[in-house]
Amino acid sequence: MTAQVRLGVVLLCHADLQVAARMARIWADGGARVAIHVDARSDAGGMMQAFQGDDRVVFAPRRRCDWGRFNLVQATQDAAQALFDRWPDCTHVYLASGSCLPLRPISDMTAFLAADPDRDHIESVSAREAGWAKGGLHEERFTLFHPFDWQRRRRLFDRSVRLQRRLGLRRRLPAGVNPHLGSQWWCLTATTLRAILTDPRRAEFDRFFRHVWIPDESYFQTLARRHSARIESRSLTLAQFDHKGRPYLLYDDMASLLAESHCFVARKLWPGASGLLQQFPTRQVALTDPTPPRPDHVDRIIQRRAERRVTGRPGLHMQSRFPRKDAENGKTAGPYAVLQGFSDIFPGFEGWLAPRVAAQVHGHLFDPVQVQFADQAAFGPGAMSDSPALRDHDPQGFLTSLIRHSAQMQLFQFSARDNQALNWYMATDPNARMAVVTGAWLVPLIDSDMPFDDIRRIAAILQRAELDQLKVLQSNWVRARILRWELGDFLARPLDCLNAALHLVDPEAAPVTDLPVMRDLSGLAALLRRLRNSGLRPRLGGDLDISPPPAPSKGKPTDDD
Amino acid sequence: MTFRLRLSGQTRRRALRQYLLARAVNRGRALRPVADRTAQITKGDLLVFVTQRNERIRLPYFLEYYRKMGVAHFLFVDNDSSDGSRDYLADQPDVSLWQCKGSYKAARFGMDWIDRLLMRYGHGHWCLTVDPDEFLVYPHCDTRPLRALTDWLDRSGRVSFPAMLLDMYPHGGIEEQVYAEGDDPLQIARYFDAGSYTISKNDYFGNLWIQGGPRARAFFRDNPVAAPALNKIPLVKWHWRYAYVSSTHMLLPHQLNRVYDEDGGERISGCLLHAKFISTFTEKAAEELSRGQHYSNSQEYRAYHAGLAQGTQLWCPQSQEFRDWRQLDDLGLMSRGGWV
The missing domain is CATH 3.90.550 (Spore Coat Polysaccharide Biosynthesis Protein SpsA; Chain A)
Incomplete structure (x- = not known):
């Protein structure tokens, strides 16, 4: 028609x-x-x-x-x-x-x-x-009086709205008007x-x-x-x-x-x-x-x-987007993995891991001496520098930019020796997948030829750092996916733990049946005993089967770490 | 007994702004007009403000670039050039030129002069303050003139527009490809860093402080605090009471520095492509070093000089080649914000 x-x-x-x-x-x-x-x-x-x-x-x-x-x-x-x-x-x-x-x-x-x-x-x-x-009033467009111009008398407009709300004023609509x-x-x-x-x-x-x-x-x-x-x-x-x-x-x-x-x-x-x-x-x-x-x-x-x-775009900090804490709409742009302690137990762990997961495997990105990008590259994704001073100038920016500017999932090693500034940031980030072996920092100390006084001092510092980190990882606000073992548990069944960690990082990864080369752990018990006898109580690492068993402590435990 | 006067930040900032304005008027007396065509400026014109010294070889392309963008008039301060750039500028039909023989450093690195010109001629106009080696890129700049951007900013109630300084560099040594007059320097220096920047917030002035990029990783890797600042707010709908505090990094009143969103959203921003590192640079660096007229005792130029003498390259395998504004937008170096 x-x-x-x-x-x-x-x-x-x-x-x-x-x-x-x-x-x-x-x-x-x-x-x-x-x-x-x-x-x-x-x-x-x-x-x-x-x-x-x-x-x-x-x-x-x-x-x-x-x-x-x-x-x-x-x-x-x-x-x-x-x-x-x-x-x-x-x-x-x-x-x-x-x-x-x-x-x-x-x-x-x-x-x-x-x-x-x-x-x-x-x-x-x-x-x-x-x-x-969108924006502004809705039903109150009708139920309040609006005698003032919104564009030119904004203040009066807002005040009049507030006043009418407080007085509970409500206009009567003409009959039959909906x-x-x-x-x-x-x-x-x-x-x-x-x-x-x-x-x-x-x-x-x-x-x-x-x-x-x-x-x-x-x-x-x-x-x-x-x-x-x-x-x-x-x-x-x-x-x-x-x-x-x-x-x-x-x-x-x-x-x-x-x-x-x-x-x-x-x-x-x-x-x-x-x-x-x-x-x-x-x-x-x-x-x-x-x-x-x-x-x-x-x-x-x-x-x-x-x-x-x-x-906005998640994980982006730039000149016209600088979200305040907890308003980020996504702290980072995509998932990333943090492995803590593995590289201490397995020297050459990064090289072993790289072909086994679908991720770019970096070394210790937050190492105090050098940013260890994958393959010892001098520049990371987005032309980031390997200078630790530049990284520590804005560690959060370093992490978010690393993830934003790489196509692949990023995986890096972490330890108590590294810059700890991002512990809260990563633990509260749903994109983070962390596998942590506590106390693993002890392992490289076994074969260290440093004087024992230095070893003890370093052990005290690292233990304090990791205890502080644990407080974060155990808090109520954790959003990251975290797997955590004590060193003793890990050593008891390393293959299971390693596979669990791999599964967390990359659910598609095939389970491994062989372990990477492990450090010689035969001196661990002796080191622990020596540390304890020097007055430092090892509180991390769990049950490490040390013989002879510790003497029952009497009175106040010495704990000067 | 010492007596300390406690003033609120608001009061101190206002005092600083008034001091800067008074200073601009005072130092501005040293400006001598060479070619004053400001009578041509009409209501709503887009203006560009530049301080330059011995940049003759860069000027033709610079003027061309901004004319195409829709800029109506250029206001130049010439700081004692000796390469003929003064005569060249004086002959341009849309340039007003002042010369000044005084010290660049004593004039707060030229900002007193620029503040003076902005106060006198910029009021009510959208004003872009750049150097001859800085090229503005803004969202949709390939299809929409600068006027479209300023109209949109007006409608959105914004009076300032941020554009971060993006250092551009060539592949290989800086000297390798010789820059000739009229060439597009961005064809030579066409690489940049996508993600090596650090940001912190300055609570007193309310601006973000961005550092990093190739200069930081090549010359300031052990002293990042001293690395040059990259945040800039070059485009402002000027009011005579405004003042640039330190280069175009920050402004007073400090509300103008709030160009970023803190609730997770993105506001609009652009980039200033910084084509400083081309073949003209080494000569320039040597000259600037001997004059000692740059920021914090020319620390920057000293670092360049030392670095470049050792053959430092800015290019690295992770450098990106510049394509267009969309690439910068995707990388998150700039954002089109809500400008669809």
Whole structure:
């Protein structure tokens, strides 16, 4: 079924009148009748001159318009009235602004409207169900008084809202009004729009909406529900808003995206986007194109791109993103593994491990003498330096950048000898997978040819460091996946433990059946006994089966580590 | 008995800003106009402010780069050049030029002069303050002019735009490929470090302090604190009461330095590609070293001199070759933030 559609357009303009005049001409050339409202504060001389003697265009009485105020609705009402006065036979009225760009020939739109001529295309979402508006008030747009301008008297606006909330003030809605919100840009049938304009209770409604916040997003959306039975609750104008409720601008590089959307009109055009002005609306081909608008795809793409403003990329610290602690939305960009103690028990562990897991296997990245990148490289991913001074200048940045800039999963060795600055950071990071053998730092000391006094001193320092680390690993706030053994347990069944660690790092890794070369542990018991007898109680490492058994301690245990 | 006056940070910052402004006016008296075309500046024009000394060979490409971006007028301070750059600039139709024979160091490394010009001509304009070897890259810069960016910043209520200094360097030795006038220096110095940067926050001025990059790993590997700062806020919708504190690293009032999001989101940012390390550098470094007019006793230039004498290369196997802004955006060196 097709019917004759005579389209009228209400065009609201306030800035960039040259572009607006161009839009008016596009509408008029496409066969629509245009009623233009120009903000009383703009200089409309040029525009009026441009359309002098043009009988397809009428200028509505000019009002001053402020963002979010009722005068914007009044301007629309006046212009619609002017349109009806001049062309009483209009069947549909499209509300657009001077920066709304028609993407397809106007004839496509009239054909689309003619297919279902009684339908009102107006987004109209019940204000009681939250979720339409982005930022700012929702239902309180209606239930509070908003006498102050939000843009110019922000403080007064906020105070008045707070005061009314405290007083528990609540406006009474006019009988039969069920508040709805929706996009400001609509296309109504002349019947519905006339019914709204000539409603016997219009004065009452106008009085109410005068103190509603942003009535241009609710006046027609609410009243259309009163007068129309056939509402298609989707705007024909493609408009996207950012997280603060400001519309996105359209630029030349979005041309293909807009063309794919098959929308009739899009906003908001950046006035300098001359490429878009040249390309749209697309030329009329022989027949009208019946494709309906498909804004979902564009909506999704824009939303996905815009999400970055709000959530950002995990693990990224840079000049315009520096999240405070616990607001990171992901401390690191991807999973990584930390193996502690293994390289002490198995010399050459990194070389053994590298071919067995799907990860880049580094040495001790936080070593105090040198950053041990995989394969002894002088530079890590992203051209990071192997200088420990540079790393310790910002250890957290070092770790996050390492993970962000490598395609592979990163795995590194750790020990009590290394920089401990990131213990909390890693333990509270869900991306961290840690396998820890406590007390393993004892093993390299067995064969050390240092004087015993130095060994004892070092053992005390390392034991203190690892005990501090254990406190972190045992805390309530741990988010990392941690496997932990004491050295004694590990040595009792090294293969099982090693396989468990490998599985944690890389669940796909094949279980190993052979152990890497282990250090000679025969001197361990003697070392422990000597440490204990020198007054340092070894508290890590667990049950290491030391003979002869320790003498029962009497009185205060010596513990000077 | 000593008496210590305790002032709030707010008061101290305001006092500092007023001191800087007074100082700019005072030192600015030394500026002598050579070519004053500021009458051409109209409302809303984009302006570029530059201090230069003996950069004749770089200027043609520099001017071309920013003209294409949509800059309407350049305001140059020439610090006692002897290579003809003054005459060259004076002949350009869209350049206003002042000369100043005074000490670069005594003028806070030129910032007094720039602050003075900004105060006088920058008020109400979007102003870009750069060096002749710095090239701005911002999100969508291949398809949208700079005006699109400033319009969007205006709409979003932002008055400052950060662009980190990204040191660019050639493959191989700096001297190997000779730079000729008019060439694109970024064709020679086209490598950069993707992820060797350190960040900390300066609570007093509210800015981030970014260091690292090739200069830090080649010349400051044992003294990272002394490595040059890379954070910059070069593009500002200027108000005569604003002042740059230290180069373009930070501004007062300190709210202008809050260009980053602390709740996990990303704000918009760009990069200043720093094409310092091309064949002209060695000569320049020797000259600057003898003049001793640079920051903290030219410590930086001394380190370069020592490093380069030993044949230090900035390039390493992990260096990335520069492609376009999208690459920098993907790497997280800059961000398009909410600018879709």
